[in-house]
Amino acid sequence: MTTDLKTAQEMMAAAVAARAAEDPELVSVKRVLKLLDKTAKSNRTYGTTNPVALKFTQQLFEELSNHLTTYSRLAFLVQRSELLCKDHVVYQAEKDGGSESIAFKLYADGIRELVLHEGLTQEELSVFLTSLWSDADSNEDDDDIVTRLWSRNLSTITLVTAEELSKSSAGNDGFIRLDGSMSSSDSTLRELLDRERERTKRHGAGTDSEGGGSGNAKSRFQSGLAGYEVTEEELAILAQEIEAERKQDSLMYILDMLTAILASEKSPGLLTKLFSLWGNVVESLLREGKWTVLENVLSLLHETDAVRPDLGEEHKQQLASLLNGLGRTERVKAIEGYLNRSPEADVEGLSTILLLMKPDAVPALCSLLANVTSPAHQAMVAEALMTLAKEHPDPLVRALSDRRPAYVRNLLSILIKWNSPNFIEPIEKLTRYPDAQVRREVVRAIGLFRPSGNGTKLVSLTDDEDENVRFASLKLLMSGQYTVPFSLWSPLLLEEGFMDRPISERRAVFQAVRATCGDEAVPYWQDLMTEWAWMNRRKKEELAVIGAETLGKLATPAAIAALSLGAKKGSAAVRQACTAALSQAQRLQRGIPSTGTSH
Secondary structure: OOOOHHHHHHHHHHHHHHHOOOOHHHHHHHHHHHHHHHHHHHHHHHOOOOHHHHHHHHHHHHHHHHHHHHHOEEEEEEOOOEEEEOOEEEEEOOOOOHHHOHHHHHHHOOEEEEEEEOOOOHHHHHHHHHHHOOOOOOOOOOOOHHHHHHHHOOOOEEEEEHHHHHHHHHOOOOOOOOOOOHHHOOOOHHHHHHHHHHHHHHHHHHHHHHHHHHHHHHHHOOOOOOOOOOOHHHHHHHHHHHHHHHOOOHHHHHHHHHHHHHHHOOOHHHHHHHHHHHHHHHHHHHHHOOHHHHHHHHHHHHOHHHHOOOOOHHHHHHHHHHHHHHHOHHHHHHHHHHHHHOOOOOOOOHHHHHHOOOHHHHHHHHHHHHHOOOHHHHHHHHHHHHHHOOOOOHHHHHHHHOOOHHHHHHHHHHHHHHOOHHHHHHHHOOOOOOOHHHHHHHHHHHHHHOOOEEOHHHHHHOOOOOHHHHHHHHHHHOOOOEEOOHHHHHHHHHOHHHHHOOHHHHHHHHHHHHHHHHHHHHHHHHHHHHOOOOOOHHHHHHHHHHHHHHHHHHOOHHHHHHHHHHHHHOOHHHHHHHHHHHHHHHHHHOOOOOOOOOO
16 A cells, blocks of 8 residues: 555644644543553652652542543553554654553553543552553563453453454454444443444344355455554654654764663673763753653663663662762752753653652752742752651751741741651740741641640740731640740730730730639739729720739639739729629639630
């Protein structure tokens, strides 16, 4: 079959343009398959328990669950180098992908259609991923994907094999008579095949008698095997592949050459030079921000032992040094330089690069977190530190004294998420940090890591210049879980500016004093209610009224005695407040809930 190449290319261009406006389901399928490809590779390369692999597996499960909830299933036909859904290519193998391609792997193991159904659990997804590339120590390595999946008998995963299609073709005069094509039917190939088998079973006898000799003769001249022919569209694709190879990126060409040398070179001297060159490649990709390319390079290097089991000890040490040195200070500095030069650049793949670093990279990553300017980049580095520094937190704790507020806030966020009370002492040292947002985080950390006990550190924050910090600390002190000697409250209560604070704040301070000191503060409130004031009379009277309210809620014998004295010796407003507070205290003593407003 021949065709004009230019005409075929024009046909392909038109087809591509027509498919540009894809329906949402195809967009979702492509997204899921891209994640499936990346997850399968990371599981195979790094192992299923590696943070990178776990991250991709969780993302895949969430994306797949969303798709299945919306469309009830994910179905695709399998060809040698691509996967199809609704006659559209939704996955295509990378050039020279070989056995790394999901399409090739499924096709080589005889699968021609695969369907994932709604209800797929995370455990079943793990089984599916393991079946794609079984663990190196598994006893199932000699089995194909079909055997591994069928042995698990999963109701949420169905498939059609080439053997089934071949048998069905042989039994139907060399082809499968399906009711309509896959492109015009909402049924899967599995459903259509089962329907055709049932139809053949019901009408088999009648067909034999009606077909006569001509039908039998026809079947004798057919092989019963599914055949393939090259279509005009496929010719156009081949032409595009040739053109793409001619225009191949020079960097990718060099990497392909280095990969080929790594896989085949026997000379020890040349291998030594090659591994040194790979180190330069890693540093170059870091400087240029080519994260996804670097991710593929590192994946290749991780698999070197499997590809080249004949490597000598010297070369194995070179390889280990190359992989373990990813987090060296100068390399992390290269990342920093690129991110600050290109704050809007694509950072896909960078998170994986950071997670592939070893714990000894934590100090360098702390420096990176401090120096990158974009909040999005800071969040990405902080996420990597959450994993890498959990068992080595000392660099983060030491860095809390840094004078850059954004950096310290990020460090506090990490420490708080680790949720370990061991960090409370270095965090409490930040109660006088210049940045108010840092001090707010300190209050939050104290509430989490020290929810009861000595409240001295919190009292120091009730005099903070930031209102949010003051109220946050007062809220904790009012909980009744902390104790504070009254001597620590006195400087705040006796300072000239205390009377000028909003009434809501003064009331909150009194309630915090009541909750932390109890009867120890009663003499202070008694003096407020009974002393005669010449200066600031109105403000002091207002303070005495709040004190009476507080004693009414304290409701101890000492509090009641002070209120009784205030009801006799105080001003008119104070006497009225003391009378109301005495009534409230008596109700509380009898166990009757207060009907007044709670402050």
